[in-house]
């Protein structure tokens with residue numbers, strides 16, 4: 001037996017019921033789980049940043065820059081899993097060069113570039129321009145030159161220029177909000193538009209993806225804010241943390257409502273695919289969906305955050321609760337992506353049976369590789385925080 | 399008062415007449431629904447436009463088509479890659495269903511349900527439906543999957559980036575990822591043979607002539623006659639893929 005196919009023979013022996021013979025191997029694996037997960041963090045973190053800027057939620061100020069840089073760090077990595085899962089990664093650029101316009105995936109490249117170039121880069125640049133000029137003047141050696149280059153030749157630190165930065169940055173943020181919605185709603189559409197797959201094909205998919213993106217992005221910034229302050233031995237602004245937690249709570253409620261609506265609709269209509277999907281949920285996905293996604297990732301955080309809205313334990317404990325809740329939410333959303341991507345491929349399109357999936361440890365689609373893609377953005381973020389320390393910025397009143 | 403009323407109703411009449419006429423003009427330019435071709439919208443009225451017909455009553459489940467296909471088209475021999483395969487359906491007396499396709503039917507079939515429990519059993523050969531509104535063509539981000547003028551859906555292996563989106567989009571499980579070429583592969587209706595006026599290999603080798611293909615534009619072709627004279631059905635018509643693979647005597651249980 002060719003060892004290349006060993007895992008497929010194993011999967012073959014585990015087929016449950018009837019599946020089409022080409023369906024034994026899952027076409028999309030862990031890397032495609034990461035793709036919506038990471039893009040979701042990007043969109044979510046950005047939306048949190050915008051809350052402060054556009055909707056003027058003053059208490060969120062301490063996290064504004066952290067949220068922006070987080071969004072940026074994850075955006076840089078977002079396409080990596082996508083490119084590496086391709087059978088022909090070297091041809092990836094064809095998506096941009098010769099896009100096929102009826103394909104949801106083809107348009108994603110442009111949405112992504114728009115978001116990276118126009119929105120995030122511009123917004124961060126306007127936000128930092130003034131400081132870059134200052135830092136270029138103060139620093140020495142290589143750092144000086146880095147700041148100089150990043151300031152793109154700008155050398156104006158007059159109050160007027162600062163005001164202009166702020167104004168332009170504001171405009172970019174206003175454009176950025178619908179763009180963030182677009183970015184992640186779009187990822188939902190990539191799945192939601194596949195009519196062959198009843199687990200994916202729902203108009204709710206983009207909306208569910210969007211709200212779960214906000215949930216995960218907000219949770220991530222909350223956790224990061226706690227960790228960064230812990231590492232820097234700084235006192236946390238509890239008002240800020242409480243406000244983030246409040247938003248997190250509300251958005252989880254919306255997300256929960258949307259997802260329930262989708263499931264209730266499915267159950268009530270009970271179409272042709274109903275039986276197989278019920279089996280999928282109660283069987284193959286019972287751990288990842290019922291326990292990880294819904295139980296740990298949604299109900300538990302909802303309960304804790306809900307209680308905290310009425311009764312606030314002392315700071316230290318509260319901080320710990322927020323930290324744990326944030327992590328749980330992130331795990332929950334990761335499994336939500338898992339259940340969509342992997343779950344959607346476990347049942348046969350004949351609706352008569354299931355294949356199985358085992359995550360390998362090594363290999364380009366293995367656990368280790370996937371972990372790398374999840375860890376890299378944190379290193380990028382650490383670098384960004386070192387190069388552009390938010391705590392050394394000149395405070396600006398927006 | 400009355401005058402106003404008449405002029406109003408006259409205006410209404412004129413408006414309604416206008417709307418009706420407009421609707422008529424617009425709808426008359428739409429292609430009419432084609433009962434025989436189901437959702438497939440006829441295209442390419444000049445040259446041939448290919449369709450396939452499979453007679454389930456004639457299929458004996460020998461698996462020759464699936465075997466021939468692998469040889470003709472260099473499909474990997476392992477039991478995970480198929481351009482063409484056969485499924486065996488068995489409906490038991492208690493109404494339950496058993497479907498099997500061991501190695502795509504290439505090695506033939508053994509009935510696993512005891513004879514006394516069987517209500518009915520039949521074979522369903524499967525292959526790409528060469529859909530005229532194919533979801534696989536729609537989703538390909540680079541246009542590597544395309545439909546030829548003759549209505550045959552192909553993958554350009556020099557162009558495919560291997561994203562596998564099309565595998566997800568095909569409702570019939572007709573595509574697989576080629577383990578050596580690292581691109582997606584599927585039935586080409588033996589395009590290399592059809593171009594020369596030959597039949598696809600699976601059809602030439604079927605001992606009972608259960609599967610045929612030909613020009614849907616030609617009313618005299620065998621396929622056209624088959625569709626006109628038999629109670630044919632396509633798979634998953636509700637998905638509106640415009641499938642051009644017509645089955646005779648297809649059981650409702652088949653998906």
Ligand code: SF4
Pocket residue numbers: 525526527528529532533534535551567568569570571572573584639
């Ligand atoms: S059967 Fe599948 S692969 Fe063939 S044309 Fe239709 S959607 Fe595409």
Ligand code: SF4
Pocket residue numbers: 537538539540541542543553557558559560561562563564565581582
């Ligand atoms: S795998 Fe190839 S043929 Fe299929 S959608 Fe992707 S690029 Fe197109």
